[in-house]
């Protein structure tokens with residue numbers, strides 16, 4: 001069973017632990033400001049996230065979908081989840097399919113070996129589904145991990161993404177990249193807009209993540225209109241809308 005209700009602890013010790021993990025870079029790299037990329041990413045992922053792919057394509061870009069394989073064909077709090085045909089179609093359209101664990105576990109609350117085993121299962125299911133490319137990136141469910149875990153998980157990927165907000169510029173951790181969430185809270189909209197605005201001046205790499213995309217999204221998702229506005233804003237400020245792996249290659253931090 002998927003634990004759709006899981007909510008990482010908001011207690012102070014839990015928050016501090018998250019910060020500590022975030023600060024300990026397992027894969028340090030430097031992102032220079034001479035380029036500007038915005039990556040739109042969709043986690044889990046609901047079928048309606050395909051609307052996100054359409055919007056990004058209209059702005060000459062590609063997006064990424066972090067596929068939790070246990071959710072295939074399920075119905076979650078944000079509606080019907082993806083099916084294999086949809087995922088393969090997105091890959092054919094040039095979007096990136098990334099790993100997101102098989103069972104959507106909180107990798108900060110699970111022992112390292114179990115996490116590694118679950119990721120192996122995730123990759124196996126994706127391969128068996130007919131995915132052409134082995135995923136080169138992973139997004140941590142809830143953005144959560146621990147230092148030893150992220151170090152070892154990173155050995156299997158070119159990049160891993162967390163969910164703590166921030167623009168990836170200067171010193172970054174390729175094992176837990178920063179990212180702006182879009183959800184029902186209007187604060188997240190402003191944060192993303194401001195980040196894109198600022199990166200228009202400094203350069204750098206803004207990653208956005210959300211779940212469902214529709215005219216009436218759940219509290220976990222966003223509207224097609226906001227996504228269109230952000231894509232337009234980014235492109236008008238000179239950004240390229242790239243998948244995380246494409247962006248990392250453009251910044252020269254991966255081969």
Ligand SMILES: [Zn+2]
Nearest residue numbers: 043044141142
């Ligand atoms: Zn997730």
